Amino acid sequence: MISEVGKYLLVIFQAFKRPDKGRVFRKQLMIDFQALGVSSIGLVAFISLFTGGIIALQTAYNIDNPLVPLWLIGYTTKQMMILEFSPTIISLILVGKVGSSIASEIGTMRVTQQIDALEVMGINPANYLILPKITAAMLYNPILIVFSMAVGLFGGWFAVVVTGQVTSVDFIDGLQSFWDPFSITYALIKTLVFAFILASVAGYKGFTVQGGSVEVGKASTQAVVISSILIIVFDLILTQMLLT
Amino acid sequence: MIEVKNISKSFDGQQVLNNISTTFEKGKTNLIIGQSGSGKTVLMKCCIGLLNIDEGEINFDGRLFSNLKGKSQKVVRKEMGVLFQGGALFDSYSVEENVMFPLNMFTSMTLEEKRARVNEVLLDVKLENVNRKYPSEISGGMIKRVAIARAIALNPKYLFCDEPNSGLDPKTAEVIDELISELTEKFQMTTVINTHDMNSVLQIGQKIAYIYKGQLWWEGDHQGILNTDNKELNDFVFSTELTRRLKFSK
Ligand SMILES: Nc1ncnc2c1ncn2[C@@H]1O[C@H](COP(=O)(O)OP(=O)(O)OP(=O)(O)O)[C@@H](O)[C@H]1O
Ligand SMILES: [Mg+2]
Numbered sequence: 001m002i003s004e005v006g007k008y009l010l011v012i013f014q015a016f017k018r019p020d021k022g023r024v025f026r027k028q029l030m031i032d033f034q035a036l037g038v039s040s041i042g043l044v045a046f047i048s049l050f051t052g053g054i055i056a057l058q059t060a061y062n063i064d065n066p067l068v069p070l071w072l073i074g075y076t077t078k079q080m081m082i083l084e085f086s087p088t089i090i091s092l093i094l095v096g097k098v099g100s101s102i103a104s105e106i107g108t109m110r111v112t113q114q115i116d117a118l119e120v121m122g123i124n125p126a127n128y129l130i131l132p133k134i135t136a137a138m139l140y141n142p143i144l145i146v147f148s149m150a151v152g153l154f155g156g157w158f159a160v161v162v163t164g165q166v167t168s169v170d171f172i173d174g175l176q177s178f179w180d181p182f183s184i185t186y187a188l189i190k191t192l193v194f195a196f197i198l199a200s201v202a203g204y205k206g207f208t209v210q211g212g213s214v215e216v217g218k219a220s221t222q223a224v225v226i227s228s229i230l231i232i233v234f235d236l237i238l239t240q241m242l243l244t
Numbered sequence: 245m246i247e248v249k250n251i252s253k254s255f256d257g258q259q260v261l262n263n264i265s266t267t268f269e270k271g272k273t274n275l276i277i278g279q280s281g282s283g284k285t286v287l288m289k290c291c292i293g294l295l296n297i298d299e300g301e302i303n304f305d306g307r308l309f310s311n312l313k314g315k316s317q318k319v320v321r322k323e324m325g326v327l328f329q330g331g332a333l334f335d336s337y338s339v340e341e342n343v344m345f346p347l348n349m350f351t352s353m354t355l356e357e358k359r360a361r362v363n364e365v366l367l368d369v370k371l372e373n374v375n376r377k378y379p380s381e382i383s384g385g386m387i388k389r390v391a392i393a394r395a396i397a398l399n400p401k402y403l404f405c406d407e408p409n410s411g412l413d414p415k416t417a418e419v420i421d422e423l424i425s426e427l428t429e430k431f432q433m434t435t436v437i438n439t440h441d442m443n444s445v446l447q448i449g450q451k452i453a454y455i456y457k458g459q460l461w462w463e464g465d466h467q468g469i470l471n472t473d474n475k476e477l478n479d480f481v482f483s484t485e486l487t488r489r490l491k492f493s494k
Contacts, residue, residue, distance in 0.1 A: 031336075
């Protein structure tokens with residue numbers, strides 16, 4: 001366990017050296033941007049839209065006390081989406097999609113000696129392969145998360161208005177009440193930390209695979225499990241640190 | 245010329261290379277032969293710096309290379325090309341991008357110059373019109389050729405090939421062997437080849453080192469190997485029915 005953390009730090013330290021060629025790094029970054037970020041938009045939109053709707057409806061069904069104001073539905077949906085659902089749950093979903101693909105891509109390169117090939121050419125393979133992925137995830141995940149918040153709130157609005165639970169005016173009133181810009185900052189800080197965990201753990205797991213395709217599969221599973229656990233643990237730590 | 249001096253290497257107490265000394269000569273195809281598990285790949289990985297050695301040293305034309313780090317290692321690395329067992333082409337890149345990769349990383353050539361160089365080395369390995377194809381779209385023999393093209397793109401002084409013809413049919417294997425030996429001659433490289441293919445040994449074995457259980461057991465050329473009375477080498481060379489018959493009929 002301790003030695004695993006040590007090895008992780010060593011690989012990530014290697015990855016954070018200055019790239020040999022800036023142009024090559026930017027090209028890799030664009031490729032990873034596309035592969036890790038752009039390709040996830042559809043999934044994130046779909047999940048956020050439905051979850052926003054579900055949260056709003058559940059809140060509405062649970063509040064049938066006439067004393068509770070209706071704008072509370074919009075308010076609750078907003079808080080849940082922004083504080084927890086978008087940054088944490090979407091990050092976990094991205095671990096499943098992006099983390100496993102990073103681990104298996106780099107792991108396959110390891111077992112087919114493509115990483116050895118980079119190394120004997122005199123290239124720092126950790127830097128060449130992992131740094132662009134960490135950078136891409138840390139740049140793109142915040143965009144995805146903000147997008148998820150917007151889509152989720154729209155989903156909530158759409159669901160309650162269509163089902164006639166509350167009026168559009170009440171819901172939007174709720175969205176606007178007790179607006180605290182820090183909640184977005186808080187969500188984005190979490191997202192950045194989670195994106196780093198996701199890409200670095202997956203990169204490390206792939207980079208250190210030994211064996212063949214079976215081991216690549218295992219590494220990819222481990223990457224998902226470990227980064228999910230870390231994300232939840234860091235969620236608790238960050239929530240405690242930032243919201244108190 | 246590459247000098248290997250008294251090198252040893254163990255993994256967790258298991259000795260894999262035991263005090264090996266040999267030289268690989270310039271302009272020749274130097275073969276390392278031996279049974280599976282004898283330590284050929286480990287020896288080659290030590291030579292190219294993928295593994296550190298426990299004892300001894302390796303010199304490239306008088307320059308110490310073994311166990312170096314960072315910058316000092318890079319100087320020699322830029323002069324070496326390596327053909328890995330499976331080719332190790334980057335599978336997200338096309339053939340052209342694979343061969344161009346070292347040019348992108350280590351030269352400041354313009355795109356036209358790089359394209360021209362790519363076509364030149366692809367012609368050296370006798371490939372045409374595959375520039376746009378991806379590794380998954382070409383045959384095993386072609387993958388090996390593209391890998392050779394990538395390895396020689398920067399005009400290396402040293403070429404290392406780990407089992408260049410494993411997984412190929414005998415005819416294609418021979419073509420690859422001939423290609424490597426032709427390029428070695430043409431560019432006067434110091435070429436080191438790991439193999440357990442007896443055809444290669446007889447065809448292109450200008451200098452042969454036989455590794456037995458991690459030790460250098462015999463050295464010579466492809467003439468010597470047929471006439472040796474070294475028992476372990478004989479057992480290895482004439483291990484198949486076909487080769488035994490050949491020896492008998494001689
Ligand atoms: N990274 C490693 N860690 C531990 N042991 C290793 C490692 N690499 C190789 N070995 C061991 O070293 C010995 C020699 O392996 P090597 O791969 O050099 O054999 P080889 O001669 O290339 O065989 P083949 O012809 O099958 O490729 C084997 O017993 C192998 O288990
Ligand atoms: Mg081998």
